[in-house]
Amino acid sequence: MEPIRLAILGATGMAGRDALRHQQWLSEKERQYAEITYVTAGPTSVGRPLRARYEEREAALAKAYPDIWEAQSFPSSLDHLTIQEMDPDQIAMHADYAISALDSEVARTIEPELARRGVHVFSNSSAYRWDPQVPLLVPEVNYNHLPLVKKQETSGKRICNPNCTTAGFIPIVWAFRQVGCTIASINLTTFQSLSGKGDAIADPEYVARASSPVWVDWKPRDDRPGMNEEEWKSSYEPQKILGRIGTMEELDAGIRAQELGQSSSLLPISSRTHRIRQSYGHLERVDIQFKSATFVDEAIRVLRECKIPEEVAFLPTTPTWLFYVTKGKPSYEKNLLAGGGMSITVGDIQQVGEHTLRMWSLSHNLRRGATWAGRQGLELFLSQHVDDWNEFFHRLRQNR
Known part of the structure; x- marks a missing residue:
């Protein structure tokens, strides 16, 4: 052809x-x-x-x-x-x-x-x-x-x-949903590499700022006090991807309902974003609260056995495995290029409550993201x- x-x-x-x-x-x-x-x-x-x-x-x-x-x-x-x-x-x-x-x-x-x-x-x-x-x-x-x-x-x-942070954790949410686990809420904390900001990082003033190990790199949104642009994206873009809403009007209605303590179509996602002195790769701590008791061994099994849908599995860029699971926190040196950079490595899965698991994901922000x-x-x-x-x-x- x-x-x-x-x-x-x-x-x-x-x-x-x-x-x-x-x-x-x-x-x-x-x-x-x-x-x-x-x-x-x-x-x-x-x-x-x-x-x-x-x-x-x-x-x-x-x-x-x-x-x-x-x-x-x-x-x-x-x-x-x-x-x-x-x-x-x-x-x-x-x-x-x-x-x-x-x-x-x-x-x-x-x-x-x-x-x-x-x-x-x-x-x-x-x-x-x-x-x-x-x-x-x-x-x-x-x-x-x-x-x-x-x-x-x-x-x-x-x-x-979607934005690069969403790409690094929403497949995890999907994997649990595929086996019938119902998620009540997500707390997301990101540690995003320099490349996510683009070539502006070569500016001398930014280089001086990037001498810190961790910093906040986004301006607050005027319409969402206490939330910056990146946090907004990683809290709300997943809602469209998961099919909970399809329009900005539906999103605004869902946010208003949450603020009033009413039933909302949105999955509650709280996001806090940070920049780190790393060339490539976004590391994310994902705390998932389930509606029923869920345990570490079950989570490991779900991620390791997760099958990529056949409609996507045969595409040239699709990795063989969507997830790689490690015992400890994912490593930039060992895991960043898993699946050619299209797989997500999940590790250090911990029980932090009967209904809550904490895990770390590492994804390549320019490839998967x-x-x-x-x-x-x-x-x-x-x-x-x-x-x-x-x-x-x-x-x-x-x-x-």
């Missing part, structure tokens, strides 16, 4: 560069199905070789954080690419699919324009996560939300993946909309 034509939007940013590395990873694993035909970056980069801008960004980070940062190599198979303008007509002329690693303000303008021109967009941006016609997708958890795209009037379809997840969503879309690709992906899986 001819490979699909794929654009990477925001290709020189932190998540965009990892999208380029993912392209190489798929080729090395002999699972490739796409050709990158168009890449964009900021206006000052237009016309420059992609390699040059990529390597400048990586070198700047290695210089700013010599003790923790190793510059990642540029995929040599992409040496021919030059950075192009963010022109929807040009993008649509050269690509049929796009992975978007754009800032939200840019994404808000360009992504609908691409969809109107027939380009299918798989976005890491938060701009359209709450559009009721746009699936907010974690394929293993809610692959059945993909048909929402049929409500979109454009010939090109738009799909979003960003553009690799977007590419997995693209694969799901292809498998459900093009019979030939469905068959091709199944053959790839058989050869692994």
